[in-house]
Amino acid sequence: MGDEVAKHEFTREDRTRYRTKVRSCLDVFARMLSESRFEFERPVAGLEIELNLVDGAGDPAMRNAEALAAIEDPDFVTELGQWNLEVNVAPRALAEGGLSEFEEVVRASLNEADRKAREAGSHLVMVGILPTLQAKHLARDALSGNPRYALLNEQVLAARGEDLHIAVDGVEQLRMTVDSIIPEGACTSAQFHLQVSPEAFAGHWNAAQAIAGVQVAVGANSPFLMGKELWRETRIALFQQSTDTRSDELREQGVRPRVWFGERWITSIFDLFEENVRYFPALLPICDEEDPVQVLERGGTPALGELRLHNGTVYRWNRPVYDVVDDQPHLRVENRVLPAGPTVVDTLADGAFYYGLVRVLAEEERPVWSQMSFSAAEENFTAGARDGIDAEVYWPGLGTVPVAELVLRRLLPLAHEGLVKLRVDQAERERLLGVIEQRCLNGVNGATWQARAFHKHYDHSSLDRPEALRRMLRGYRDLMHTNEPVHTWPVG
Numbered sequence: 320m321g322d323e324v325a326k327h328e329f330t331r332e333d334r335t336r337y338r339t340k341v342r343s344c345l346d347v348f349a350r351m352l353s354e355s356r357f358e359f360e361r362p363v364a365g366l367e368i369e370l371n372l373v374d375g376a377g378d379p380a381m382r383n384a385e386a387l388a389a390i391e392d393p394d395f396v397t398e399l400g401q402w403n404l405e406v407n408v409a410p411r412a413l414a415e416g417g418l419s420e421f422e423e424v425v426r427a428s429l430n431e432a433d434r435k436a437r438e439a440g441s442h443l444v445m446v447g448i449l450p451t452l453q454a455k456h457l458a459r460d461a462l463s464g465n466p467r468y469a470l471l472n473e474q475v476l477a478a479r480g481e482d483l484h485i486a487v488d489g490v491e492q493l494r495m496t497v498d499s500i501i502p503e504g505a506c507t508s509a510q511f512h513l514q515v516s517p518e519a520f521a522g523h524w525n526a527a528q529a530i531a532g533v534q535v536a537v538g539a540n541s542p543f544l545m546g547k548e549l550w551r552e553t554r555i556a557l558f559q560q561s562t563d564t565r566s567d568e569l570r571e572q573g574v575r576p577r578v579w580f581g582e583r584w585i586t587s588i589f590d591l592f593e594e595n596v597r598y599f600p601a602l603l604p605i606c607d608e609e610d611p612v613q614v615l616e617r618g619g620t621p622a623l624g625e626l627r628l629h630n631g632t633v634y635r636w637n638r639p640v641y642d643v644v645d646d647q648p649h650l651r652v653e654n655r656v657l658p659a660g661p662t663v664v665d666t667l668a669d670g671a672f673y674y675g676l677v678r679v680l681a682e683e684e685r686p687v688w689s690q691m692s693f694s695a696a697e698e699n700f701t702a703g704a705r706d707g708i709d710a711e712v713y714w715p716g717l718g719t720v721p722v723a724e725l726v727l728r729r730l731l732p733l734a735h736e737g738l739v740k741l742r743v744d745q746a747e748r749e750r751l752l753g754v755i756e757q758r759c760l761n762g763v764n765g766a767t768w769q770a771r772a773f774h775k776h777y778d779h780s781s782l783d784r785p786e787a788l789r790r791m792l793r794g795y796r797d798l799m800h801t802n803e804p805v806h807t808w809p810v811g
Contacts, residue, residue, distance in 0.1 A: 329474075329604055333604045333605075333606075334600075334601060334604045336604070336606055337601050337604030337605070337606055337625060338601065338604075340606050340625045341596055341601070341625040341626055341629050342596060343611060343612060344611050344621075344623040344624075344625050344626035345592060345593060345596050345626060346612075347611040347612060347615050347621055347623065348589065348592060348623060348626060348641065349589055350615060351615070351621075351648065352517055352587070352588070352589055355517075356620075356648060357516065357517050357648050357649060357650060358647055358648075358649070359514070359515070359516035359517075359649065361412055361414070362412065362413060362513060362514060362515070362674075362678075362741060363410045363411065363412055363513075363514040364410060364411065364412070364413050364417070364421075364511065364512060364513055364514075364670070364674060365407075365408065365409075365410035365511075365512035365513075365514075365651070366408040366421060366425070366509070366510070366511060366512070366666075366670065367405060367406070367407050367408065367509070367510040367512075368405065368406050368408070368425070368429075368445065368508075368509050368510075368659050368666065369398055369403060369404070369405045369507035369508050369509075369510075369659055370403065370404045370405065370406065370429075370443050370444065370445060370507065370659065371402055371403065371443070371444045371445075371446060371449045371507055371659075372386055372402045372403070372404065372436065372441040372442070372443065372444075373402070373441065373442050373444050373449065373451070373792070373796070374440060374441065374442070375440075375442070376789055376793075377451050377788075377789040377790075377792040377793045377796070378451050378789065379400075379402040379449055379451065379452055379456045380402055380440060380441040380442075381401040381402055381456075381461060382401065382402075382439055382440060382441050383397055383398070383400075383401050383402065383403060383404055383463060384397075384401075384463075384464060385439040385440070385441070386404060386435075386436040386439050386441050387404065388439070389435040389436055389438050389439040390431075390432045390435045390436060391435070392428070392431075392432065394406055394407050394408070394409075394428065395432060397463045397464075397465050398463065398504065398507075399462065399463060399468050399500070399501070399503055399504040400461055400462065400463065400501060400503075400504025400505070401461050401462070401463055401464075401504075402449065402456070402461075402504070403463070403504050403507065404432075404443070406425070406428060406429065406432070408421065408424060408425055408428075409424075410512065410514070413674060413738075413741045413742075413743055414741060414742035414743065415742060415743075415744060416744060416747070417743070418667055418670070418671055418743060418747045418751060419744075419747055421667055421670070422663055422664065422667045425663050425666075425667075426663045426802060429443060429445075429663065430800075433800075442796060444660075444792070444795070444796050444799065445507075445509075445659040445660030445661065445662070445663075445666070445799060446507065446540060446541070446658070446659060446660045446661065446765070446769075446792075446795065447506070447507060447508070447539075447540040447541030447552065447553075447554045447658025447659060447660065447765070447766075448505050448506065448507070448541040448543060448544050448553055448554050448557070448658075449505065449507075449792075450542075450543035450544075450769065450773075450788045450791065450792055451785070451788050451789055451792055452505055452544070452545065453545060453546065453785070454495065454545060457497060457499075457501045457502055457505075458499075458501070459472070459498060459499040459501060461501050461504070462499065462501055462504075463504075470603065471500065471602065471603065471632075472499050472500045472501075474602045474603060475500050475562055475564055475602065476498075476499070476500070478564035478600070478602065479563065479564050479565065479566060480566055481566060482496050482497060482498050483496065483497050483498075483499075483500070483502070483560065483561060483563065484496050484560070485497065485502060485557065485560050485561065486560070487544065487547075487549045487550060487553060487556045487557070487560075488549075489547075489548065489549035489550045489551075489553065489705065490542075490548040490549060491547040491548050491549060492547070492549075493544060493545055493547045493549055495545065497561075500561055500562055501561075502557060502560075502561040503557075503558060503561040503562055505544065505554075505557060505561075506541075506554045506557055506558040506561070507554075507658065507659045508554070508655055508656075508657060508658055508659055509657045509658065509659050509660075509666050509669065509670075510653055510654065510655050510657075511653075511654040511657075511669075511670050511673055511674070512640070512651045512652070512653050512654075513651060513652050513654070513674065513677070514649050514650065514651050515650060515651070515652060516650070517587075517588065517650060519681060520587070520588040520639070520650055520652065521585050521586050521587055521588065521590075522680075522681035522682065522686065523652050523677050523681045524585060524588070524591070524637055524639065524652050525584050525585060525681070525686065525688040526676070526677040526680035526681045526686070526687070526688070527637040527652055527654055527673075527677050528580075528581065528584070528636075528637055528688070528693075528696050529680065529687045529688050529691065529696050530673070530676055530677070530680070530730070531580075531636055531637065531656045531696065531699070531700045531703075532696065532698075532699025532700040532701075532702060532703035532704075532710070532712050532722075533699070533703060533712060533722055533725065533726060533730065534654075534656050534657055534669070534672070534673060534703070535552050535555065535656050535657065535700065535703040535704050536551075536552075536702070536703030536704075536706070536707055536708055536710040536712070536722040537669075537672070537703075537708060537722065537723075537726060537755060537758060537759065537764060538552075538657045538658065538665075538669045538764060538765070539551040539552040539658070539703070539704070539707035539708065539764055539765065539766040539767075540552070540658040540659070540660055540661055540764065540765030540766050540769070541553045541554040541555075541658050541766065542707075542766040542769050542770050543769065543773070543788065544557060546784050546785060546788065548770060548773070550704055550705045550706075550707075551704065551705065551706060551707025551708070551709075551710075551764075551766040551767070552658060552703070552704040552705075552707060552766065553704075554658055554704075555656075555700075555701075555704035556704065558578050558634070559576060559578040562577055562578055562634060563576055563577070563578070564577055564602075575598045575599070577599060577602075577632065577633055577634055578634040578636075579633065579634065579635050579636075580635075580636055580696075580697045580700055581594075581635060581637075581693070581697075582693060583693050584688045584693055588639050588650055591635070591639040592626060592630065592639060592641075595629060595630055595633045596626075596629065599629070599632075599633050601629060601632075602632040603628055603629075603632060605625075605628060606624075606625060607622070607624040607625070609621060609622055609624060611623055619646075620643050620646050620647065620648050622643055623641060626641070627641060627642075634655075635655070636654075636655050636656045636700070637652060637653070637654055637655065637656070638652075638653040638655060639651075639652070639653075640652070640653050652677075654673055656700075657669050657673075658765070660765060660799065661765040661768070661795065661798075661799055661805040661808075662798075662799050662801070662802050662803065662804060662805065663802055664751075664754065664802050664803070664804050665754060665765070665804050665805055667751055668751040668752070668754035668755055668804065669755075670751075671734070671738060671743070671747070671748070671751035671752055671755075672730075672731075672734050672751075672752060672755045674737065674738070674741060675733070675734035675735065675736070675737030675738035675741065675743070675748075675752070676730055676733055676734040676737055677737070678737035678738075678740050678741055679733045679734070679736050679737040679740070680733065680737075687714075687715055690715035690716070691713065691714075691715050695713045698713070699712040699713060703722065707764060707766045707767065708722065708723055708758065708759070708762055708763070708764050708766075708767060709721075709722075709762070710722045712725060714729065717729070722759075723759035723760075723762065724759075726755065726756075726759050727756065727759050727760070731752055731755065731756055734752055734755075735748055735752060738752070754804045754806070757804070757806045757807075758804075758805075758806045761806050763805065763806040764805060764806070765805050768795075768805050768808055768810065769791060769795065771810045772791040772794060772795070772810050772811065773787055773788060773791045775810055775811055776790045776791055794811070
């Protein structure tokens with residue numbers, strides 16, 4: 320969502336002023352792009368991981384304020400639900416050991432945070448949707464205490480004008496109605512950032528969109544919600560519906576959803592910011608004091624606060640990011656399609672696959688997005704989320720193929736090639752991409768492991784469904800700490 324915001328009641332004047340200001344920011348951003356105001360030397364990657372808190376039994380622990388106080392690390396921050404935290408990992412270059420450094424830093428940080436969180440009665444779990452969540456955990460008072468979440472909740476429901484309806488048809492069916500956006504807190508993800516030049520942005524974003532369905536299929540880790548077995552990556556369907564500001568009538572009119580795959584390939588990062596301003600009314604019309612035109616004309620770097628805040632309330636699966644560090648502006652692609660977990664090594668394997676693959680696809684003379692429709696990429700995304708590693712997807716030159724076959728035959732070699740271009744060490748490449756290879760060869764990712772472990776507990780015992788899910792999750796939590804990739808985990 321971006322920066323902290325305080326409790327606020329918005330007037331019509333606030334919204335008018337904000338619209339004027341955000342359009343001014345957009346104009347300044349266009350000038351900055353045309354005047355080559357951005358510096359770029361080498362690819363720098365970043366990582367965010369959203370986490371769940373559970374108690375000893377495996378049920379959600381509504382204690383993120385207490386856990387944060389115990390952890391005492393500024394890299395850990397609140398997320399929407401009281402059972403959520405997020406860790407932000409400092410960016411670094413991928414070359415010459417960068418991926419291994421990410422893994423070491425994240426493991427050390429999470430291990431220390433988990434040790435301290437236990438003192439507050441909580442355990443950390445990396446999983447796309449906490450399988451032990453029940454309806455009683457999704458009351459409005461489960462929102463984190465930060466005022467920004469209450470404010471966002473008020474604005475989404477005010478824009479919608481009615482309660483939210485969640486409907487997912489998968490292995491089983493789920494229907495529920497909620498009076499807040501708290502179900503969004505059930506969606507915990509791993510977010511990969513990649514800093515790119517303005518000239519390279521469109522190619523990297525298009526490539527990321529083209530492979531999003533493959534990513535989510537291979538990395539699926541969210542098969543359960545409210546005790547029901549649904550999609551292999553149910554998080555995708557849940558997130559789309561839990562922040563939907565549209566009534567049924569607006570949806571029928573073709574109004575775009577705020578959780579959005581998009582609708583076209585782009586030629587510039589400006590396309591995405593311009594769409595955000597053109598299609599989406601402000602949820603949080605908060606203006607700051609900066610005059611971006613004056614700052615730019617004085618030779619400074621404008622923060623473009625309104626444009627960035629607005630961008631943070633349009634939830635693209637691959638989000639454009641404008642940021643300023645040490646008075647230097649830069650651009651990033653934020654890849655948001657993947658769930659958290661199951662382990663740190665699984666997460667870094669997903670990252671290696673993504674970084675390597677987009678590097679090659681973004682530079683091809685005849686790019687993949689020139690050979691497939693945007694709607695085909697979106698259909699792949701839905702198929703990957705619904706069916707996971709058993710999905711079939713479309714790929715140019717191959718037609719519709721099993722996703723595991725596509726990865727093994729075509730995409731893994733390209734990912735290796737891309738990591739070579741990024742100067743990633745051979746041992747790192749082989750180890751991390753080997754995890755992706757073995758998932759595909761064995762047909763096992765986090766979602767399939769969770770489903771098999773649950774059915775082993777539930778189908779062959781007298782346990783009720785909630786207790787079978789708790790046992791599965793406790794086993795998951797213990798295996799998570801081994802940092803052995805999920806395809807090697809025993810079921811039981």
